[in-house]
Amino acid sequence: MSDIGKVRLRLPSTIKAGDVVQVRCLIIHPMERIERDKAGKVIDKKYNYITKVVVSYLGKTVSTFDTTQSVSENPYFAFTLKATDPGMVTVTFLDTLGGKYEGTAQIAFG
Amino acid sequence: MSLTRREMLGGLGVLGVAAAAGGGVSLAAAPAVAQTLGANETVETGLARVFGGRPMKDGAGLIKLDVPLIAENGAVVPVAVEVNSPMTPQSYVKSIYVVADRNRIPIVTRVALSPESGKAYMGANIRLGETGDVRAIVEQSDGSLWQIKREVKVTVGGCGG
Numbered sequence: 134m135s136d137i138g139k140v141r142l143r144l145p146s147t148i149k150a151g152d153v154v155q156v157r158c159l160i161i162h163p164m165e166r167i168e169r170d171k172a173g174k175v176i177d178k179k180y181n182y183i184t185k186v187v188v189s190y191l192g193k194t195v196s197t198f199d200t201t202q203s204v205s206e207n208p209y210f211a212f213t214l215k216a217t218d219p220g221m222v223t224v225t226f227l228d229t230l231g232g233k234y235e236g237t238a239q240i241a242f243g
Numbered sequence: 244m245s246l247t248r249r250e251m252l253g254g255l256g257v258l259g260v261a262a263a264a265g266g267g268v269s270l271a272a273a274p275a276v277a278q279t280l281g282a283n284e285t286v287e288t289g290l291a292r293v294f295g296g297r298p299m300k301d302g303a304g305l306i307k308l309d310v311p312l313i314a315e316n317g318a319v320v321p322v323a324v325e326v327n328s329p330m331t332p333q334s335y336v337k338s339i340y341v342v343a344d345r346n347r348i349p350i351v352t353r354v355a356l357s358p359e360s361g362k363a364y365m366g367a368n369i370r371l372g373e374t375g376d377v378r379a380i381v382e383q384s385d386g387s388l389w390q391i392k393r394e395v396k397v398t399v400g401g402c403g404g
Contacts, residue, residue: 153361166370166402167283167347175283184281195359201281203343203351203370203402205319211366215359 136161140236142224147243148216156188157211158224158236164206185227188212190240191220216240286342286349290380293340293350294388299380302326302389308379310395317371317401322351324379326363330356336363338382344392345375346402371395372402 139161145154165180186198195214214222219241226234282289309323326336335358341351354365363381371377378392 193359195357197355199280199353201348201351203346203348205368205370209368211323213360213362213364215361
């Protein structure tokens with residue numbers, strides 16, 4: 134899966150200064166579930182799943198998601214932020230294997 | 244199966260106690276928040292561990308929990324939580340927890356918000372192992388807890404394992 138870590142961010146098409154905008158993001162990630170062997174015992178290994186999603190805008194952290202294996206594969210997250218100035222929204226994903234994936238979107242006022 | 248799982252959990256507990264007793268304070272404090280959230284446990288112990296038995300008020304008028312009545316595919320269940328609360332530096336929603344009662348890992352996600360969020364809202368796709376309640380628990384900046392729950396019927400479970 135070479136697509137792991139592909140991030141897509143979506144902003145509303147028009148944004149006015151001061152609006153509370155809803156941002157949606159999607160990342161391609163397996164979010165491995167716990168596996169069991171035939172006896173029903175949990176196989177002890179390092180499962181690869183996202184544990185943290187950090188949203189920052191204008192250099193400040195707006196929200197943080199702490200996620201567990203109960204989140205779907207190729208997870209989708211939505212959040213809001215107050216668009217005060219034009220600038221970048223950065224969403225950073227961290228997984229248990231040390232992977233770090235980033236997606237950015239530009240907030241511009243139309 | 245349940246016996247082996249009990250044994251495993253018991254073993255883990257003993258290990259944890261040993262680590263704590265061994266003077267490994269930094270070791271015990273080291274695990275990231277997400278790891279302590281994502282434990283394999285029942286919902287009661289999970290909530291007790293995270294919230295320490297703090298009282299929870301009924302947030303029916305405050306929280307809007309948007310989940311499907313019937314989830315055909317438990318692997319992908321859209322959940323959205325919106326809290327009717329001001330988001331000012333004095334009073335805002337600090338975090339939103341999503342809890343799936345019947346999952347092996349009941350605490351699905353914790354979202355920490357800030358006044359810059361503008362609105363207390365979060366959305367995510369979660370897994371549901373079987374039919375059961377989904378809760379949204381909201382922690383306000385003054386420390387008060389509010390919860391609301393809704394049952395979701397799951398046709399095909401999505402947690403496997």
